[in-house]
Structures are given as structure tokens and as C-alpha cells.
Amino acid sequence: MLNGGNLLFSRESLKPEKVIAGKLLADLIISSYNKMGCDAMNIGAYDLALGIDFLRKKEKAAKFKFLSANILDSHDKPIFRPSIVQLINGVKVGIFGICDDKLKLDKIPGSHKFKVANALEKAEETALRLQAEGADYIVLLTTLNTRFCRRIGQRGLPIDLIVGSSKRNRISLPILVDDTYIVHIERGGKSVGRLDVSFLGPAGVEALPPEVRYKGKSIGENLFLLNRFLPLKIAMPDHPDIGPMVKKVETKLSRLRQVKATKSMSISGGGSYRVAAGNSYMCADTCNKCHPAQYRRWKKTAHASTYSSLIKQEKHFDVECIACHTLGYEQPGGFVDIRQVGKFANVQCESCHGPGRLHVEAEGKAKMNRDLAGGEMCLRCHIEERSPEFELETYFHNVCGSNADAK
Numbered sequence: 127m128l129n130g131g132n133l134l135f136s137r138e139s140l141k142p143e144k145v146i147a148g149k150l151l152a153d154l155i156i157s158s159y160n161k162m163g164c165d166a167m168n169i170g171a172y173d174l175a176l177g178i179d180f181l182r183k184k185e186k187a188a189k190f191k192f193l194s195a196n197i198l199d200s201h202d203k204p205i206f207r208p209s210i211v212q213l214i215n216g217v218k219v220g221i222f223g224i225c226d227d228k229l230k231l232d233k234i235p236g237s238h239k240f241k242v243a244n245a246l247e248k249a250e251e252t253a254l255r256l257q258a259e260g261a262d263y264i265v266l267l268t269t270l271n272t273r274f275c276r277r278i279g280q281r282g283l284p285i286d287l288i289v290g291s292s293k294r295n296r297i298s299l300p301i302l303v304d305d306t307y308i309v310h311i312e313r314g315g316k317s318v319g320r321l322d323v324s325f326l327g328p329a330g331v332e333a334l335p336p337e338v339r340y341k342g343k344s345i346g347e348n349l350f351l352l353n354r355f356l357p358l359k360i361a362m363p364d365h366p367d368i369g370p371m372v373k374k375v376e377t378k379l380s381r382l383r384q385v386k387a388t389k390s391m392s393i394s395g396g397g398s399y400r401v402a403a404g405n406s407y408m409c410a411d412t413c414n415k416c417h418p419a420q421y422r423r424w425k426k427t428a429h430a431s432t433y434s435s436l437i438k439q440e441k442h443f444d445v446e447c448i449a450c451h452t453l454g455y456e457q458p459g460g461f462v463d464i465r466q467v468g469k470f471a472n473v474q475c476e477s478c479h480g481p482g483r484l485h486v487e488a489e490g491k492a493k494m495n496r497d498l499a500g501g502e503m504c505l506r507c508h509i510e511e512r513s514p515e516f517e518l519e520t521y522f523h524n525v526c527g528s529n530a531d532a533k
């Protein structure tokens with residue numbers, strides 16, 4: 127089972143708010159292709175939408191091969207495996223991948239890390255190499271469009287079959303160009319094309335039932351090809367393993383859609399409170415003096431131990447992590463030296479309520495930040511990337527406040 131490419135995503139790059147959903151879907155596609163027993167896929171421009179490092183990480187989770195003969199590093203070495211040779215029913219089948227070289231590189235994240243060599247030249251070079259290595263049947267997986275596939279066919283290369291998955295081409299009837307058979311499948315894995323290749327010889331073809339013989343095609347002396355498309359129909363029952371996998375991802379995606387308001391991405395940047403002159407952070411122990419009930423409840427929540435979560439991962443000295451797991455990092459009245467966290471450890475009262483010095487000094491007569499009910503301050507930290515399952519209503523319950531179950 128093979129895939130022509132452009133399988134994982136449907137454009138060259140994802141908007142930041144689509145990244146989590148995109149990753150969930152890519153993982154789903156890979157694990158279901160693992161289950162289906164896929165052998166190899168070609169890498170198309172759309173598969174690079176989260177960068178080449180992401181794809182290489184995913185390659186490790188896949189039980190099938192990621193192929194590309196023309197995606198190269200700065201030393202002109204292929205980044206992925208260019209080709210594989212598989213022994214199928216005694217026939218040595220060489221399979222290789224070619225990415226359309228007219229891709230919009232500037233749109234792909236991290237595109238300085240690779241280049242895409244001329245597709246036709248690399249196709250020729252790789253096909254000839256596979257032939258020299260003794261492949262009996264050679265398959266090219268590519269995101270090149272039909273016009274280019276035809277040009278490859280006309281070059282008289284030892285390529286027997288081209289499986290195309292160009293973004294412009296829809297599913298097409300198979301065409302024969304010289305001795306090369308070209309099929310196009312729809313990108314994104316929306317249909318399955320089944321091509322039976324039999325080495326029957328004229329006598330074997332003659333012996334086939336007439337309806338099969340009529341639908342198929344003989345190539346040269348030996349090959350008999352029979353091509354069928356199996357589009358995914360709604361009425362088809364789900365696979366007992368894959369169906370539940372899809373359901374699980376769908377549930378996660380619908381939760382993600384509920385939290386679409388992630389306006390400010392970082393708490394240490396635009397997400398910080400406007401701090402009034404003279405105000406600063408007092409920390410939770412001070413609040414405890416007058417609000418022991420809220421303090422006790424807070425102590426039981428995960429917020430009171432966010433710093434130890436970092437310590438467990440040995441990330442408490444990582445500036446990338448510190449802001450959301452402590453109070454007041456790089457904010458007026460907070461702390462700046464990452465080694466001097468001290469009383470600012472953990473997400474505290476003032477992470478949500480804002481700095482409390484003026485409130486404490488006025489013994490409660492100066493109001494705390496009132497703008498909590500909408501939950502916007504939660505989303506300064508519970509961004510999609512860090513808290514993909516965040517759902518305001520259930521999360522809001524119990525963190526603090528009069529609407530929580532007091533314990």
C-alpha cells in the first residue's frame with residue numbers, strides 16, 4: 127500500500143491556531159495508516175506544513191517509510207530515504223518518491239533547512255539506479271501534476287507505474303504513456319486506488335474470465351494491469367480499531383473549537399496586567415491572613431504545585447517555561463532572576479486576581495482586579511499549545527471563587 131504524498135495537511139503552512147488540530151490529525155492519519163499496513167508514502171509540499179523536523183519526528187512513529195529522492199540538505203544529501211526495494215511474490219519492486227519542485231518554499235516553516243532538487247532529473251537518476259540494482263518493477267510516487275507525469279513517461283525511463291497525488295488533480299482514470307502507467311489518487315487519503323499487477327504472460331491473460339480481461343490492460347509481453355478506485359463512502363462501516371481512534375480525535379477537536387479565544391499568547395508579553403502605580407505582588411501567604419477559605423481551596427488545586435511540575439522535568443531554570451508556572455515573572459513587583467524564584471513559585475492568587483499590595487494595605491477597601499468571570503485571564507496561560515483540552519466551564523469550576531464547591 128502506497129501513498130503519493132500530500133497526505134498529512136492540506137496547505138503549505140498552518141495558522142498558529144490550527145497547529146494543535148493539525149498535529150492531532152497528522153497523528154491520527156499516521157496511526158491509521160500503520161494499522162492499514164501502508165508500505166511507503168512520498169513527501170509532498172503539504173506534508174511539510176509544520177517543518178521538516180516535525181516530519182522527521184513523525185517518521186519515527188510511522189511503521190511505513192517516508193520517501194523523497196529530491197528533498198535534500200545543504201550538502202545535497204537526501205534528508206529522507208530516496209527509495210526502497212521490496213520483494214513481492216518473488217518480484218523485486220523498487221519504489222521511490224519525488225516532490226514537485228515548483229512548491230512555494232517561502233510559505234513552508236523552516237524552509238531554509240532543505241532544498242528541493244529538479245524533479246525530472248532526480249526521477250531519471252533514481253529510476254536508473256533502481257534498475258541497475260536489479261529492480262524488476264519500478265514505481266514512482268509523486269506530487270507532480272499529470273503533465274509532468276506524462277513527460278516522465280515519454281522519457282523512456284524504466285518506470286512502470288506513477289502514482290500521482292498532485293493538489294490540482296482529482297482522481298483520474300489511468301493513462302498509459304509509452305510503457306508507463308499513470309494513476310492519480312486524491313490527496314489527503316480520500317480514496318483508495320487498487321492496482322493489481324500480474325505477470326501473467328499472453329497465455330495467462332487469455333485464461334482470465336472475459337469481464338476481468340476486458341477491464342484490464344496488457345503491457346508488453348508480461349504485465350497485466352487491473353485498476354480500481356474505491357472512494358470512501360459514508361455508508362462504509364468504520365474499522366473496529368480505527369473508528370474509535372477517529373471518534374477520540376473528533377472529541378478533542380470539538381473541545382478545541384470551544385476555546386478559540388486565545389488572543390494573547392504569552393503572559394510575559396502583552397498578557398500582563400496594567401499595574402497601578404505603587405501596586406505589586408504580595409504572594410499567597412499574605413492573602414491567607416484574611417481569606418483562609420480561598421487559601422485552603424487554592425492549596426488543593428494543581429495551581430499550588432505548578433513549580434514542582436517544572437522541577438520534576440528539570441525545567442525550572444528554563445525561561446520558556448517559567449512565566450506560566452510562577453507568579454509575576456518579569457512583571458513590575460515580580461521577579462526577574464530565574465534562580466531566585468522564592469515565594470513567587472507556583473500559580474498564586476495574584477496570577478488570576480492581579481497584584482494585591484494596594485488591596486492589602488487598604489485592608490480590602492481597594493478593589494482587586496474584577497475582570498475574572500469571563501475567564502480571559504485563564505487563557506493567558508491555558509493556550510492551545512499547553513492546555514489543548516482546556517474547556518472554560520469545567521475548568522472554571524473549583525479553581526476559586528464563590529461559584530466553586532467549597533471544601
Ligand code: HEC
Nearest residue numbers: 408409412413415416475476479482486489490493494495
Ligand atoms: C487585611 C485583610 C486582607 C488581605 C491581607 C487581603 N484581603 Fe482580599 N479582601 C479583604 C476584604 C475585607 C475584602 C472584602 C471587600 C469588599 O467586600 O468590599 C476582600 C475582598 C477580596 C476579593 C473580592 C472583592 C474584590 O475586591 O474583588 C478578592 C478577589 C480578594 N480580596 C483577593 C485578595 C488577594 C488575592 C489577596 C492577597 C494578595 C488579598 N485579597 C488579601 C481583605 C483582605
Ligand code: HEC
Nearest residue numbers: 435436439441444446447450506507508509512513514516
Ligand atoms: C503559556 C503558558 C505555559 C508555558 C509557557 C508552559 N506551560 Fe506548562 N502548563 C501550562 C498550563 C496551562 C498547564 C495545564 C495543562 C492542563 O492540564 O490543561 C501546564 C501543565 C504543565 C505540566 C503538568 C501537566 C503535564 O502535562 O504533565 C507540566 C509538567 C508542564 N506544564 C511543564 C512545562 C514545561 C517543561 C514548560 C517549558 C518547556 C512549560 N510547561 C511551559 C502553561 C504553560
Ligand code: HEC
Nearest residue numbers: 428429431432435450451473477478503504507521522525
Ligand atoms: C499564570 C498562569 C495560569 C493562569 C492565569 C491560570 N492557570 Fe490554570 N494552570 C496553570 C498551570 C501551569 C497548570 C498546571 C498545573 C500542574 O503543574 O499540573 C494549571 C492547571 C489548571 C487546572 C488543572 C488541570 C488538570 O488537568 O488537572 C485547572 C482546572 C486550571 N488550571 C484552571 C484554570 C482556570 C479556570 C483559570 C482561570 C480562572 C486558570 N487555570 C488560570 C497555569 C495557569
Ligand code: HEC
Nearest residue numbers: 410413417420421424429474475478498499525526527528
Ligand atoms: C486560577 C485563578 C485563581 C486563583 C489562583 C485564585 N483565584 Fe480567587 N477567584 C478566581 C475566580 C475566577 C473567582 C470568581 C470570580 C467571579 O465569580 O466573579 C475568584 C474569587 C475570589 C474571591 C471572591 C469571593 C469568592 O469566594 O467568590 C476571593 C476573596 C478570592 N478569589 C481570593 C483568592 C485568594 C486569596 C487566592 C489565593 C489563595 C485566590 N483567590 C486564588 C480565580 C482565582
